Amino acid sequence: xxxxxxxxxxVSVSEGALVLLRCNYSSSxxxxxxxxxxxxxxxxxxLLKYTTGATLVKGINGFEAEFKKSETSFHxxxxxxxxxxxxxxxxxxxxxxxxxxxxxxxxxxxxx
Amino acid sequence: xAGVIQSPRHEVTEMGQEVxxxxxxxxxxxxxxxxxxxxxRGLELLIYFNNNVPIDDSGMPEDRFSAKMPNxxxxxxxxxxxxxxxxxxxxxxxxxxxxxxxxxxQYFGPGTRLTVT
Numbered sequence: 001x002x003x004x005x006x007x008x009x010x011v012s013v014s015e016g017a018l019v020l021l022r023c024n025y026s027s028s029x030x031x032x033x034x035x036x037x038x039x040x041x042x043x044x045x046x047l048l049k050y051t052t053g054a055t056l057v058k059g060i061n062g063f064e065a066e067f068k069k070s071e072t073s074f075h076x077x078x079x080x081x082x083x084x085x086x087x088x089x090x091x092x093x094x095x096x097x098x099x100x101x102x103x104x105x106x107x108x109x110x111x112x
Numbered sequence: 113x114a115g116v117i118q119s120p121r122h123e124v125t126e127m128g129q130e131v132x133x134x135x136x137x138x139x140x141x142x143x144x145x146x147x148x149x150x151x152x153r154g155l156e157l158l159i160y161f162n163n164n165v166p167i168d169d170s171g172m173p174e175d176r177f178s179a180k181m182p183n184x185x186x187x188x189x190x191x192x193x194x195x196x197x198x199x200x201x202x203x204x205x206x207x208x209x210x211x212x213x214x215x216x217x218q219y220f221g222p223g224t225r226l227t228v229t
Contacts, residue, residue, distance in 0.1 A: 041222070041223075042223075043203055043205070043221050043223055044203070044205075044218075044220040046218070049217065090155065098167075099168065100157070100218065102155045103154075105154060105155075
């Protein structure tokens, strides 16, 4: 069965600092991996996805993630945090039954 | 496109009452998903449809929950009778089947915040 673990339920960074949100997955098949962002009182919005091909994936708002099979990881990064990046971030893996399995989420706080 | 539309945005009801949540997916999308989000359990998939047919309802918590999709542009999630533990944010999402993960690129609505007192 597929599963996702997001390390750290809360991450706090200063504006302009590197953002690193960690995600490890478990999958018995080549995974399809996703990062979603949820702003307060809104639904989830797709940031980026990995299906096949290039392991470094670029998404919206300057975010990117790298698929590392050997580490079963798909960490999300952004070189320089903006105040508007404050939100909750969800990593997800596609299950072999076609469902998206979400992690528990990481709340990103950006300090001025 | 207006995106996925959900109504109502907020619902407060008393225990035992029937609650109906509504969703209009993005036009042309052929998959529709219902999720529930709580602090304790995170984001849970309740049920999903393909071409208006329920494919997997294993996430539906119990018989008090039911979902229908009478046509491609409308779905409902009903709770009868409602209980305080049903309080959560319920999201509807839709997607379009296609190549290489496209089907799984889900577009979420703004959610319905349900409070059962």
